[in-house]
Amino acid sequence: MEIYRWPGEPTLHQILREDGTLAREEPPGVQDQAQAWYRFMVFCRRFDQKALNLQRQGRLGTYAPFSGQEAAQIGSFAALRRDDWVFPSYRELAGMMYHGLDPAHALLFSRGHPAAGYMPKELAMFPGQIIIGAQLLHATGAAWACKLRGEDRVAAAFFGDGATSQGDFHEALNFASVFQLPVVFFCQNNQYAISVPVTRQMATPTVAQKAIAYQIEGIRVDGNDIFAVYDAMRYAVEHARSGGGPVLIEAVTYRLGPHTTSDDPTRYRDPEVHDAWARAKDPLLRLRRWLERQGLWDEDQERAWTAEVDTRLAEATERMEQTPMPDPASVFDHVYAQMPPALRRQKQELTDLRGRV
Amino acid sequence: MSRELTMLQAIQEALDLKLADDERVVLLGEDIGVNGGVFRATDGLLAKYGEKRVIDTPLAESGIIGTAIGMALNGMVPVAEIQFLAFIFPGLEQLLSHAARMRHRTRGQFGVPMVIRTPYGAGIRGPELHSESVEAFFAHTPGLKVVVPSSPYDAKGLLISAIEDPDPVVFLEPTRIYRAFREEVPGGLYRVPLGQAKVVREGEDLSIFAWGSMLRTALRAAEQIEQERGWRCEVIDLRTLYPLDRETIITSVQKTGRALVVHEAHKTAGLGAEIISLINDEALLYLRAPVKRIAGFDVPVPMFSVEDDYLPTEARIRQGIEETILF
Numbered sequence: 001m002e003i004y005r006w007p008g009e010p011t012l013h014q015i016l017r018e019d020g021t022l023a024r025e026e027p028p029g030v031q032d033q034a035q036a037w038y039r040f041m042v043f044c045r046r047f048d049q050k051a052l053n054l055q056r057q058g059r060l061g062t063y064a065p066f067s068g069q070e071a072a073q074i075g076s077f078a079a080l081r082r083d084d085w086v087f088p089s090y091r092e093l094a095g096m097m098y099h100g101l102d103p104a105h106a107l108l109f110s111r112g113h114p115a116a117g118y119m120p121k122e123l124a125m126f127p128g129q130i131i132i133g134a135q136l137l138h139a140t141g142a143a144w145a146c147k148l149r150g151e152d153r154v155a156a157a158f159f160g161d162g163a164t165s166q167g168d169f170h171e172a173l174n175f176a177s178v179f180q181l182p183v184v185f186f187c188q189n190n191q192y193a194i195s196v197p198v199t200r201q202m203a204t205p206t207v208a209q210k211a212i213a214y215q216i217e218g219i220r221v222d223g224n225d226i227f228a229v230y231d232a233m234r235y236a237v238e239h240a241r242s243g244g245g246p247v248l249i250e251a252v253t254y255r256l257g258p259h260t261t262s263d264d265p266t267r268y269r270d271p272e273v274h275d276a277w278a279r280a281k282d283p284l285l286r287l288r289r290w291l292e293r294q295g296l297w298d299e300d301q302e303r304a305w306t307a308e309v310d311t312r313l314a315e316a317t318e319r320m321e322q323t324p325m326p327d328p329a330s331v332f333d334h335v336y337a338q339m340p341p342a343l344r345r346q347k348q349e350l351t352d353l354r355g356r357v
Numbered sequence: 358m359s360r361e362l363t364m365l366q367a368i369q370e371a372l373d374l375k376l377a378d379d380e381r382v383v384l385l386g387e388d389i390g391v392n393g394g395v396f397r398a399t400d401g402l403l404a405k406y407g408e409k410r411v412i413d414t415p416l417a418e419s420g421i422i423g424t425a426i427g428m429a430l431n432g433m434v435p436v437a438e439i440q441f442l443a444f445i446f447p448g449l450e451q452l453l454s455h456a457a458r459m460r461h462r463t464r465g466q467f468g469v470p471m472v473i474r475t476p477y478g479a480g481i482r483g484p485e486l487h488s489e490s491v492e493a494f495f496a497h498t499p500g501l502k503v504v505v506p507s508s509p510y511d512a513k514g515l516l517i518s519a520i521e522d523p524d525p526v527v528f529l530e531p532t533r534i535y536r537a538f539r540e541e542v543p544g545g546l547y548r549v550p551l552g553q554a555k556v557v558r559e560g561e562d563l564s565i566f567a568w569g570s571m572l573r574t575a576l577r578a579a580e581q582i583e584q585e586r587g588w589r590c591e592v593i594d595l596r597t598l599y600p601l602d603r604e605t606i607i608t609s610v611q612k613t614g615r616a617l618v619v620h621e622a623h624k625t626a627g628l629g630a631e632i633i634s635l636i637n638d639e640a641l642l643y644l645r646a647p648v649k650r651i652a653g654f655d656v657p658v659p660m661f662s663v664e665d666d667y668l669p670t671e672a673r674i675r676q677g678i679e680e681t682i683l684f
């Protein structure tokens with residue numbers, strides 16, 4: 001009797017080493033974009049910190065920080081076309097802002113503002129999904145429609161390691177595989193689903209190997225290496241766009257902060273492991289080292305850019321806070337394309353009540 | 358061209374006509390292609406429209422509903438079949454949390470024009486978990502519409518309206534009357550509007566509200582009671598359970614002063630409670646007796662050897678009419 005066994009050691013695609021030297025030749029296009037990527041990563045890191053501060057000051061509600069995952073998000077979104085379908089999770093604001101979401105608008109999610117749901121009209125991007133893994137099926141369906149209609153757009157779903165335990169993850173990979181759909185499943189394995197470590201989420205050593213069970217391509221990439229992430233995503237998007245079928249990417253990364261502003265990660269984290277990720281493996285530090293070696297960045301630029309970012313963030317915060325609060329009766333809008341009579345009566349009831357106070 | 362069709366044939370014809378009429382329409386589900394559906398509601402459609410329009414999917418209800426949402430977001434009009442209503446539960450998350458909310462959460466930018474068709478209800482000697490009647494789950498969820506035909510003519514016209522509706526519609530097909538009778542059904546496309554109930558039998562003494570297979574049971578009970586006691590019951594087929602046709606319900610109760618709701622779903626928190634509450638709000642002072650519910654008992658839908666006793670019967674309905682009129 002032969003037992004079917006996972007055959008090999010997991011691989012990890014890496015281009016940029018932790019010390020900022022190249023492990024292999026960088027992919028085309030990277031030289032031109034690297035500085036802009038770094039600037040955006042710094043912007044996002046400070047955005048994240050700003051949001052946390054605003055939450056502590058009571059100016060924002062619950063916020064899910066992404067610090068540590070900037071390379072995984074920006075590198076993957078950078079490989080998408082503006083008209084591709086994007087189905088993010090709630091921890092994807094760095095990627096979403098890179099794709100075109102106004103930072104002031106990005107903060108509205110944590111302000112509990114319904115207008116957060118408006119996405120830029122020129123994009124096919126959805127608000128971050130709260131239910132873990134649900135958006136993988138939406139991406140698969142959108143990709144299916146692309147294929148049935150002969151469009152050359154692809155769909156991308158973004159999710160974390162926790163989502164791979166959900167049935168929807170497996171159903172989406174299976175549907176995409178059976179029908180050979182142009183969809184990329186991009187998993188940021190940030191090591192924790194709230195408090196549960198990935199080793200308790202799955203017994204397999206990698207997420208990427210799950211692709212094998214669905215006869216689709218799987219890539220495991222260093223998620224803190226923006227060159228490798230971009231390279232993997234560019235390959236996957238082209239593969240899907242050219243009719244090659246779906247791809248599963250696992251970006252191995254680390255969430256530096258809490259799950260959200262409501263939890264304390266010191267309760268469940270190993271401080272040594274945390275320090276290793278926070279110091280040696282920081283995605284910003286790595287790219288900065290490479291840029292400095294190339295003579296494309298220095299301390300003066302860092303200082304000037306940081307100051308510029310803080311000005312932009314202050315301006316974004318001001319615009320966010322000046323966004324008028326919605327008319328409460330607007331909750332009745334967009335439940336249906338046409339408001340049913342019973343809802344119209346309830347809307348009137350609320351309007352009348354507010355008119356009296 | 359008008360012929361006598363069963364409800365199943367009328368549903369098949371509605372799907373056929375919409376596939377021909379609108380290239381955005383696709384059918385997907387388990388066994389709907391080569392096999393033509395376990396009840397044959399999609400019989401012949403794969404051969405006629407090909408596998409890009411009539412799609413046999415893997416066996417995964419969340420996958421079916423979730424990918425149908427994605428298709429709808431990207432310009433298609435999916436009509437998904439869930440093989441039996443009780444099989445929908447793994448897909449409820451996609452239906453309730455995503456299909457129903459998408460328009461609202463994207464502030465009107467993305468709607469989900471899709472139909473979930475599913476056979477439902479008891480009375481066909483089905484195995485365990487083939488006979489549920491949980492329409493209240495859907496009617497309770499903002500963003501969904503819920504439609505139940507009770508005749509071949511309405512089934513065709515309502516399904517066409519449901520497919521053309523810009524919002525997700527749960528279309529519940531009563532299996533017990535899929536092939537129970539035939540009636541005249543016109544050949545081409547026609548619509549029965551959603552949200553409109555129908556007075557199936559006029560009367561002055563009591564209003565009976567029913568839907569699906571219970572409509573026929575209620576009608577028979579109304580005929581029997583007229584012969585036995587001379588009381589004339591008005592029977593109203595609700596046809597759409599969300600949004601409810603308040604006006605038709607209230608107008609009838611104002612006329613008769615008595616009402617009875619019949620549904621095969623469990624009594625507690627069933628739609629009967631909602632209808633009684635509506636009557637309470639709008640027509641309390643017209644009432645001459647408490648409004649009664651004749652419903653399925655609050656037990657899991659039982660194995661089929663005892664399902665006839667679980668389901669409301671003509672005798673139970675007649676007794677309910679007597680208690681209400683003699684109150």
